[in-house]
Amino acid sequence: MRGLENHGVLLGLGASFVAEGSVSGRLYHCRYPAFVPCADGGLRVQGELYGFRAIRAALSVLDAFEDEGAMYARIVVPVRRRDGSRAPEAYAYRYLLPTEGCRLVPSGDFRRHTDAHALYTTRRSQSPNRSAASRH
Numbered sequence: 001m002r003g004l005e006n007h008g009v010l011l012g013l014g015a016s017f018v019a020e021g022s023v024s025g026r027l028y029h030c031r032y033p034a035f036v037p038c039a040d041g042g043l044r045v046q047g048e049l050y051g052f053r054a055i056r057a058a059l060s061v062l063d064a065f066e067d068e069g070a071m072y073a074r075i076v077v078p079v080r081r082r083d084g085s086r087a088p089e090a091y092a093y094r095y096l097l098p099t100e101g102c103r104l105v106p107s108g109d110f111r112r113h114t115d116a117h118a119l120y121t122t123r124r125s126q127s128p129n130r131s132a133a134s135r136h
Contacts, residue, residue, distance in 0.1 A: 009065055010050055013058040016051040021079040022086050022108065030102035033110045034095035037077060046109040048101060059091065066093045074120055 022044040028034040035045055052058040059074070066072040070094035079087040 009062075011027060013052060013061055014054070015050040015052055015058070018051050019087060020046070020082040021049050022046050022080055022082075023092060024078075025078045025108075026101045027105040027108045027110060028095070028102040028112070029105055030095070030097070030099060031070075032095075033105075034097070034099060034102060036095055037075070037092075039128060044080075044108050046107075046111075047079075047092070049087055050118075058104075062093075068093070071096060 009047045022041070023035075023037065024043070025035055025037040025045045026043050028036065035043045036063055061069075063074060066074070069073050074091050075094050076089050077092045079090050
């Protein structure tokens with residue numbers, strides 16, 4: 001996603017931003033973002049749609065980057081644009097490892113979650129009543 005650590009990988013592959021969208025599923029914070037699709041449709045995971053001129057070459061690089069087959073599996077998902085309209089189906093990476101011990105991201109928005117987490121961590125680390133050992 002724009003503004004997040006690995007956005008440069010997409011840009012390096014010649015990706016062009018298309019739209020913001022969401023998919024049905026749950027999002028966990030397991031050191032990495034962990035998308036798990038669900039059929040109930042109750043929760044939405046926020047994301048971005050990108051287009052590629054050389055999709056096969058881009059997918060090859062992305063599969064390697066995402067450790068496809070071991071940590072994530074590339075799947076096709078229906079996407080809803082931010083305005084509620086349907087977008088074309090898109091590829092997404094489903095998390096394959098157990099989510100026990102991971103934190104659910106109730107908003108489904110990893111960018112908002114990491115911004116809030118960074119603010120919380122910064123405030124905690126600046127608290128004068130905390131020792132260095134308790135900041136972890």
